[in-house]
Amino acid sequence: MSAETWSDRLFGGFRKTSERLSENLAGIVSQTRLSDDQLDEIEDALILSDLGPRAAARIRERLSGERFERGADEVSIKQAVAEEIAAILRPVAKPLEVVAFPRPQVILVIGVNGSGKTTTIAKLAHLFQEQDYGVMLAAGDTFRAAAIGQLAVWADRIGVPIVRGPEGGDPASIVFDAVKAATQQGIDALIVDTAGRLQNKRELMDELAKIRRVLGRLNPEAPHDVVLVLDATNGQNALQQIETFKEVAGVTGLIMTKLDGTARGGVLVAAAEQYGLPIHAIGVGEKIDDLRPFDPDLVSRVIAGVA
Numbered sequence: 001m002s003a004e005t006w007s008d009r010l011f012g013g014f015r016k017t018s019e020r021l022s023e024n025l026a027g028i029v030s031q032t033r034l035s036d037d038q039l040d041e042i043e044d045a046l047i048l049s050d051l052g053p054r055a056a057a058r059i060r061e062r063l064s065g066e067r068f069e070r071g072a073d074e075v076s077i078k079q080a081v082a083e084e085i086a087a088i089l090r091p092v093a094k095p096l097e098v099v100a101f102p103r104p105q106v107i108l109v110i111g112v113n114g115s116g117k118t119t120t121i122a123k124l125a126h127l128f129q130e131q132d133y134g135v136m137l138a139a140g141d142t143f144r145a146a147a148i149g150q151l152a153v154w155a156d157r158i159g160v161p162i163v164r165g166p167e168g169g170d171p172a173s174i175v176f177d178a179v180k181a182a183t184q185q186g187i188d189a190l191i192v193d194t195a196g197r198l199q200n201k202r203e204l205m206d207e208l209a210k211i212r213r214v215l216g217r218l219n220p221e222a223p224h225d226v227v228l229v230l231d232a233t234n235g236q237n238a239l240q241q242i243e244t245f246k247e248v249a250g251v252t253g254l255i256m257t258k259l260d261g262t263a264r265g266g267v268l269v270a271a272a273e274q275y276g277l278p279i280h281a282i283g284v285g286e287k288i289d290d291l292r293p294f295d296p297d298l299v300s301r302v303i304a305g306v307a
């Protein structure tokens with residue numbers, strides 16, 4: 001059995017994107033500049049790959065000014081595409097760092113159910129543990145008993161404390177207790193799960209506002225981060241989620257999950273171009289160490305198929 005690395009899985013996730021580009025670039029003959037037809041084809045391939053019309057138009061514009069001294073062939077065009085994608089992604093690559101003083105750094109994690117929120121919280125906790133930080137979880141998604149139970153299972157598995165309450169309990173009071181406990185125990189990072197009920201914007205907004213009020217009483221800087229977890233398989237719908245959660249929750253950064261299993265990873269570029277929010281990390285599998293730093297150069301080479 002061959003040992004598949006996480007970057008192999010990432011390649012798998014973006015394969016469709018690079019294949020589409022290849023199909024469109026295959027017939028291109030060597031010349032120093034791309035014709036309008038060729039630029040149209042590249043732009044279409046990028047849009048079909050979920051990069052979105054804005055990022056695709058921006059890349060097209062840059063490519064139209066490009067001179068291919070040794071003749072444009074599939075590889076050199078893909079390299080140019082990769083470079084333009086990287087130019088969009090580099091400014092947003094920003095790991096989530098534990099820097100808050102006084103401790104703990106309070107990280108609210110938001111996202112719709114099924115986006116990979118719970119798994120991502122566990123992965124993030126594990127990542128911080130590996131950096132020798134003390135981590136605590138708070139089960140602020142009290143809407144469903146399953147969510148509390150699932151987070152508790154992860155906490156147990158990775159060996160971090162968790163503050164939880166009953167199903168239907170008040171998330172703000174759980175967060176309050178958690179911050180107090182974390183402070184007493186000298187915890188560095190408190191990661192808070194929250195409900196993902198996007199269908200009911202008003203309720204979610206009220207709930208998050210209450211959490212913020214309660215947090216503010218303990219530490220005016222908290223929450224330090226509001227991280228939105230997005231499922232890459234949702235393609236363009238992920239953009240709509242950013243829009244809504246930005247309005248409801250004041251998102252400060254993104255983590256995109258399931259980039260191992262989707263043809264729709266190009267939406268990462270659309271999100272970067274459109275919102276400019278920091279991308280902290282990417283999820284490339286279901287296991288605890290499958291959260292990876294967001295490397296814009298690697299991801300752009302994978303998308304363009306030149307890695």
Ligand SMILES: Nc1nc2c(ncn2[C@@H]2O[C@H](COP(=O)(O)OP(=O)(O)OP(=O)(O)O)[C@@H](O)[C@H]2O)c(=O)[nH]1
Pocket residue numbers: 111112113114115116117118119120147150196257258259260261282283284285286290
């Ligand atoms: N392939 C893959 N699967 C993932 C990734 N992240 C999470 N998953 C899976 O996606 C499913 C949903 O993840 P959860 O963490 O339970 O998602 P959630 O958003 O908390 O969802 P609820 O529990 O329904 O609220 C699980 O089967 C995870 O194992 C990833 O990066 N890649």
